[in-house]
Amino acid sequence: AAKQRNDGAVVYDVAMDKSSAKSLSLLTELRNAAERNEFRLHVQPKISLDTGKVVGMEALVRWVHPERGNVFPDEFIPFAEQTGFIRVLTRWVMERSAELCRELATRGHHLKVSVNLSTRDLLDQDLPAKFADLLTRHKLTPGSFCLEITESAIMDDPVRAQHTLERLSAMGVDLSIDDFGTGYSSLAYLKRLPVNELKIDKSFVLNMENDEGDTKIVRSTIDLGHNMGLRVVAEGIESEAVWRLLAALGCDQGQGYFMSRPIPADQLFSWLEKWRP
Ligand code: C2E
Ligand code: CA
Ligand code: CA
Ligand code: CA
Secondary structure, three states: OEEEOOOOOEEEOOOOOHHHHHHHHHHHHHHHHHHOOOEEEEEEEEEEOOOOOEEEEEEEEEEEEOOOEEEOHHHHHHHHHHHOOHHHHHHHHHHHHHHHHHHHHHOOOOOEEEEEOOHHHHHOOOHHHHHHHHHHHHOOOHHHEEEEEEHHHHHOOHHHHHHHHHHHHHHOOEEEEEEEOOOOOHHHHHHHOOOOEEEEOHHHHOOHHHOHHHHHHHHHHHHHHHHOOOEEEEOOOOOHHHHHHHHHOOOOEEOOOOOOOOEEHHHHHHHHHHOOO
16 A cells, blocks of 8 residues: 655555555554553563573563453564564563563572564664663663574574674673574574574474474584583473473573463562472
8 A cells, every 4th residue: 555656755545455554553553552551571480400590581572452451472573573663662671671680689689681682673773872771771781681583583684683783792791592493594693693592492392202303403402502602591391391301401591381481570579489499
């Protein structure tokens, strides 16, 4: 429905097709959601697999819609990325994560918070400066943060992504390759990018105790990560058996429903009190 005029401006047809009408209203809804404070920060604890100690948490956004109830990120993150709204959302997640980290530190918990970045965030030349400002305002060190990036986000514009990541890395923040193994050129990036962590996708982990193929992939990925000097994290640990198997294979850290589902950020304090490895 959008047409580019010869002077470069974009105009919209009065008779918009259904899909773009739907898109426009979803974008309006996302903007409204931000204004009405309908986004919530959930966190999922990240555990050291040999000691059982909590080492950090991943920030995961939720949208509590007045009529539709809980809207999961898979339903709106891709759209937020397409429209650029993701930048607003990422800023919000970073801000809430920094507040949480500060509050945890004040109560004696020095935990690292992992935040998911999207393609658009990586292309934002101001991201390193915004991030530095965030740290100053919340009196946090760069080491309080880990930024998770997917291979597909890097793929979009590898040169610019690498530039942004190098600047962030130079500041001292941890970088993690998320959903490792699901992309198609993982190895080249591992060599070039200044990453600290490799996160094995849950599709290889969920059922690994019953699947020899998955176990082989996980074992090789752990070895690869360690050979490259990286910390290796598994997501999607749903049973004690899988935890034990991963620990035996030398995997450093893990997340999963067996330890905790993602919980509202304000419930993390009571969860931490109760957690016994
Ligand atoms: P992800 O970054 O790979 O996050 C891990 C997903 O696995 C989360 O889904 C988490 O709830 C789920 N998970 C964790 N443990 C288990 C488990 O034991 N079993 C199973 N079956 N699932 C588990 P969630 O929260 O629905 O998020 C989905 C995706 O949405 C995330 O995948 C991430 O790509 C994106 N996302 C979520 N929050 C944000 C955000 O703040 N910013 C951006 N850019 N993306 C986000
Ligand atoms: Ca992630
Ligand atoms: Ca992941
Ligand atoms: Ca994922």
